[in-house]
Amino acid sequence: MKTFASCLFISLFSTGFINGAHQGYGDSVRVRFRATVNGQPLKFDSTYTNSFGEDFTVTAFRFYVGHLALNNSNNTWVKSRTAYHLVDAKISTSEIIEIPRGTKKITKLKFQVGVDSLDNVSGAQDGDLDPAHGMFWTWNTGYVMAKLEGNSSFSKVPTGSFTYHIGGYKGVDKAIRNIELSISNEMAIAILQSKTDDLIVDVEIGKWFDSVHPLKIAEKSFVHGPGPTAKLYADNYSTMFSIANDMKP
Amino acid sequence: MMRRIFIAIAMIFCFGLFVFNAEIERLAVTPMKFPVPKGFPLPEYRFQNNPLTKEGFELGRKLFYDGRLSKDGNFPCASCHQQFASFSTYDHPLSHGFNDQFTTRNAPALINVAWMKELHWDGGINHIEVQPLSPMTASNEMAENIDSVLTKLRADNSYKKMFRAAYGDDKINSQRMLKALAQFVAMLISADSKYDKMKRGEASFSATEKSGYEIFQNKCSSCHREPLFTDDSYRNTGLPVNPKLNDFGRMIITGKSEDSLKFKVPSLRNVYLTAPYGHDGRFYSIGAVIDHYRNSVVDGPTTDSLLRKKIAINDDEKYDLLQFLRTLTDSTFIKDKRFAQPAN
Numbered sequence: 001m002k003t004f005a006s007c008l009f010i011s012l013f014s015t016g017f018i019n020g021a022h023q024g025y026g027d028s029v030r031v032r033f034r035a036t037v038n039g040q041p042l043k044f045d046s047t048y049t050n051s052f053g054e055d056f057t058v059t060a061f062r063f064y065v066g067h068l069a070l071n072n073s074n075n076t077w078v079k080s081r082t083a084y085h086l087v088d089a090k091i092s093t094s095e096i097i098e099i100p101r102g103t104k105k106i107t108k109l110k111f112q113v114g115v116d117s118l119d120n121v122s123g124a125q126d127g128d129l130d131p132a133h134g135m136f137w138t139w140n141t142g143y144v145m146a147k148l149e150g151n152s153s154f155s156k157v158p159t160g161s162f163t164y165h166i167g168g169y170k171g172v173d174k175a176i177r178n179i180e181l182s183i184s185n186e187m188a189i190a191i192l193q194s195k196t197d198d199l200i201v202d203v204e205i206g207k208w209f210d211s212v213h214p215l216k217i218a219e220k221s222f223v224h225g226p227g228p229t230a231k232l233y234a235d236n237y238s239t240m241f242s243i244a245n246d247m248k249p
Numbered sequence: 250m251m252r253r254i255f256i257a258i259a260m261i262f263c264f265g266l267f268v269f270n271a272e273i274e275r276l277a278v279t280p281m282k283f284p285v286p287k288g289f290p291l292p293e294y295r296f297q298n299n300p301l302t303k304e305g306f307e308l309g310r311k312l313f314y315d316g317r318l319s320k321d322g323n324f325p326c327a328s329c330h331q332q333f334a335s336f337s338t339y340d341h342p343l344s345h346g347f348n349d350q351f352t353t354r355n356a357p358a359l360i361n362v363a364w365m366k367e368l369h370w371d372g373g374i375n376h377i378e379v380q381p382l383s384p385m386t387a388s389n390e391m392a393e394n395i396d397s398v399l400t401k402l403r404a405d406n407s408y409k410k411m412f413r414a415a416y417g418d419d420k421i422n423s424q425r426m427l428k429a430l431a432q433f434v435a436m437l438i439s440a441d442s443k444y445d446k447m448k449r450g451e452a453s454f455s456a457t458e459k460s461g462y463e464i465f466q467n468k469c470s471s472c473h474r475e476p477l478f479t480d481d482s483y484r485n486t487g488l489p490v491n492p493k494l495n496d497f498g499r500m501i502i503t504g505k506s507e508d509s510l511k512f513k514v515p516s517l518r519n520v521y522l523t524a525p526y527g528h529d530g531r532f533y534s535i536g537a538v539i540d541h542y543r544n545s546v547v548d549g550p551t552t553d554s555l556l557r558k559k560i561a562i563n564d565d566e567k568y569d570l571l572q573f574l575r576t577l578t579d580s581t582f583i584k585d586k587r588f589a590q591p592a593n
Contacts, residue, residue, distance in 0.1 A: 123298070123378030124427035131382055132395040132423045138382040140502050141375040173504075227504045 029191050030198050031068065031109065034244065035061055035089045037205045042089060050209040054217045056152040056162070058205060061089040062135060063146035063237075064115050064128070066176075071108035084115060086128040086135060087203075106188045109199065113238065114145035114176035120169040140225055142167050145175055146237055148208055154218040162217050164208065166233045168226025175230050177238035187243065200244040207240040208233060276417045279303035283363070286440035288448060288476050292363040294377045294435050299428040301436075304415040307591070309433030311411065312426060314590045317401045318381075319391035320347055326384070326430075327590065329356045333583050335519035336360065336437060342530025347392035353494055355530035357515060358523045360582070363435040366481050370512045370528045373502045378431040395423050402426065437588060439518050440476075443576040448476075454576065461573025464566050471555060472514045478577070483511035484553045487546030491529055498528065509551050521578050535574060539567050 035042035037058065038049075047057050065087055068080040119129060120142045135144040145167040155162050168175040181201065183191075191199065209215050212235040223229050281301045285292065299305070313330075316322040329344040329352070330336040336359035338344040343351040354370050368374035374383060384390040385398065402408045402421050409419040416425055446452035454462060465473075474480040483499040490496065490510060499508035512528045526532040532541065542560040546552065562570065582588075 121375050123376040123431070124424045126422055126424040130423055131379065132399070136379075136382070138379075138386050139369075140373040141379055225504075 029070065029106070032198050032200045033065070033087050033203050034200050035203045035205060039204070042205065044090075048206075050206060050217070052209065052214070052216050052218075054152055054154040054209075056150050056154075056217060058089070058148070058150040059161075060147060060149040061205060063087050063113055064135065064143065066112040066115060068109070068111040070106055071110070072106065077110070082127070084119075084128045086133055106183050106191060108180055108182055109201070109243065110178070110180040112176055112178050113234070114167070115143040115169070116176070117169040117174070119143075137165075137167065137225065142169055142226060145234070148205065152217045152221075154216070156218065156221040161221070163222045163224070164220075164233055165222075165224050166230045166237070168230050168234075170226070173226040173228075173231065175226060175234040177234050179238060179241050181241060181243050183243060184245075187245070198246070200246050202242050202244045204240045204242070208237050211236045211239040276302075276415075278305070278415065281306060281436075283435070284438065286438065286445070286476075289361075289440065290364070290477075292435070293366050294363040294431070296432075296435070299378070299431060301432055302415060304411070305429050305432040306436060308411045308415045309429035309431065310588070311408075311591050312430050313433050317405075318385055318393065318398055320393045320397075323347075324391045326381070329384075329390075330359050332585075332588055333522070334358070335439070335522040335579075335583060337523040340524065342525045344390075346390040347388065350389035352390060353496060354528050355525065358519055359434060359437050360439040360516060360518055361477055362437060364477055364481075367513070371498050371502050372483060372513055377435060378427045380434075381427060381430050399423065399426070433588075437582075439579040439582040441581040442518065442579040444573075445476075445579070447576070455572070457569050457572045458576055460566075461569035461571070462576075464562070464570050465573050468560050468562065469517075469570075472553075473517050478517040479514045481514065483508065483513055484556075485510040485512075485549065485551045486542070487548065487552045487556055488527065488531070488541070489547050491531065494529055496529065507551060510549065511551060517574060518577050519579055519582070520574055522583065535571060536567065539570060543567075 037046070042058060042061065044058060047055055049055055063086075065085045066083060068085065069077040072078050115129065119125065124131070129143070131138070135147065136142070137144060144165045146164075147166070148162075148164045150162055151160050152162055153160065166175055183199070187199070209217070213232045215232060215236060220229065223233060279302055281303050283292070283296065283301055312318060313326045316325045316328075318325060319328075324346060329338045329346075331339050333339065338356040342355055343353065344356045346352055357370070362368070362377060365377070366372075368377065368380050369383070374380045382395070385393050385395065399421055408421060412421050412425060413419040415429060443452050443454075443458075447454050472480055472482065472484060485498075488510070497509050499511040499513075500506065502508075520526075520535060524533060524535075526535065526538050532538045539562060542556065543562045544559065546556045546559045548557050
């Protein structure tokens, strides 16, 4: 159950329209986001240590994936049917992604972490953007684009927690990050020959603390709004994604 | 070429109207017109994706007066936004909220909200539809969470009926609740004061009112701009910060030091109904606000350049100004039955 909970699934539907021609559906690919800490699948009851030697547990981990797309033959992007997916380490859903028949090669996966500026200023939304999901600042309108919460003995807040709520859609505060990942030939072939259904994206939580900027829990135990600090975390977590080598038939 | 673009735009426009009408027809709802008062600019909120209907408005009205939107049932929107006070909190610098707590700011009048680019004293809310999330979830106001409000609404058959009437089926979600509230709040239009009647040629000002109007146009209207009596900007009027509240206004939202102590220019429509005054309700009378402008503006780094040297107003002018401000009271609005608590 624990390992299952730490596997995040996301669905991607291609529209089936490429270069104006209706090609019909061929193979299907399922893109799955899998949270890891120090290379191991996330477990909510485990205590981890970051590269500064700070202990931590994770109590919540969620982020918005927007405009997920696969690069097809001839450099064409096949977009997912839904604009946004809220990935929540506590909830797993799984759907199928379909790529057009005749696809010869898949080379890249791209998406953004975050919600477009326009969707931050357009009033009440539903689906994955429903503010009831708790990824929304009510006093300073805007989506929390990624959220990491946990506990650490290094935390500077009395409850011993750390809460990083990262977002920002305006001008210099923009925290939207674009991600592009290359898919190895081996993986692409396996997918196209239906040897595997899953394209697993590992999401390494450890990167939040140190990948671009050193951000110790002891120095920053919470971020609750957009601004320069939020952007440092966005820089860090923009490096947390990699395509796993797992191939599950 | 230009012509082709024009035709294309016209077609898109017609198609848009068609879709809009088709939607309304399918739902068997009663469309409502949003009346833009003569002389007003176009509203900021134009009901995009939220066609104004009688059913949506009535649902919003019920929600506005329903205590179940708050944790203990005692704090509907209307507990802080009272119609007889132009939907501000009567006689309270700060309003009561959940668990004997107070808000940290004065509850503004809700009038002509559809014309606001941003909402709240610091402009932290960028859209009328998402505004209710703020009081609903604030621990010192309604102290609720959205899911639990929705659970309460879903358990009530009269809501099921009203959501179905407004939206075609009885799905109750946050989006529908928020859009209905927006319909009600946006309809709170005030444009029938003596000032408006004078402008329309239906009434005339006395000599004092006329004189007060001139003084107002010279000394106040660059910020309290007609016809909305606000220019929707953020300004520091030289009020010293209240050390108990430490409220730095717009800077909380933008993080910029140049926005420190700036607050949204409030409309002065119905100002005689909305005492006390200022973002923290520190002034008990309009006279006291005018005394601030003439005597006690603090010249800090972000104080508005129009106010640095204070505003010269003698006692006669003050009297006339007050007489003019009285003409902004819209008694039709506060008695309008459409905005009152619904019968059940």
